[in-house]
Amino acid sequence: MIQEFCDWLANTPLSLKIQTIMWIIPAVQTAHILCVALVMSSMAMLDLRLMQVAGTRQPVSRMIDRFVPWIWCVVPILLTTGTILIIGEPSRELLNPYFRTKMVLLVTVLVITFVIQRKSSRDAAYWDTRKIASILLGALSLLLWVGIVTAGRWIAYY
């Protein structure tokens, strides 16, 4: 069924347009990577803080307020550019196990990020007083983001 959807999508006028104009895919990929750079570096800074590795001079809540709002702005741009890439090459993405893995990792990390932000907004000292949980969640989040970038790059090699 997904195969049929891909075939249908690949024959829509929009997809055909993306397929025929050579520069669209590299340009959209470039925009996608630049957005990944913003999200990845912001989240790495926060995760390293949660792991007590960097920025320990400041409370966790300040780092959350500084970095997390960014990702809620940039992730929608990532979803948009990602959707354009899917419309252009549906089978390359939707039938690809690396792409599917990437999506599962992405949803997981977004849920974790939402929880981290929510707990902190209700109680600013929440993560400062729960060091073990903070270290584990920071490490998990960082690992998930590394996994997302890795799976994303490997889509091209399936």
Add this chain to the structure above:
Amino acid sequence: MGIQQLFAWLENTSVAAAIRQSTWMFPTIETVHVLATVMVVGSVTMLDLRLLNVAYRDRSIRELHEEILPWTWASFLVAAIAGSLLFSSSATKYYHNFTFRMKMLFLLLVALNAAFFELRTYPRVANSDRETPIPLAAKIAGAVGLLLWIGVVAFGRWTGFTK
């Protein structure tokens, strides 16, 4: 030895041949290169946006500079090593590749912009706190840096689409 012969030699080293012939080595090193690159570009963008007065306005430039740039440099080192390994696998091909040459040119311009900022502009703005207006030279350095990095990433990505 001319540069062409140097790259021909590089391409024939056992490391380069191994990367070229293996199915998994190139994508794996490339993944490391991408991860390190997004950290370089993302972290330096934070500083550039601060210089443009767009983001992190509650922090002084010195604070951000001291906190962020060590991570930028560490990531750059990783990106450069991984990138050199990728380059070695098809050195002569990349040497003749237009988009790859443009990427190197943009990296050179990035370095010049950064060196000028560090030597001339940063000493003047380092002690400015969050209330101080940012001088034009610092704003220009931030804007130029952002645009040049976009160029580096664009030409880097484009290189992957060329033969």
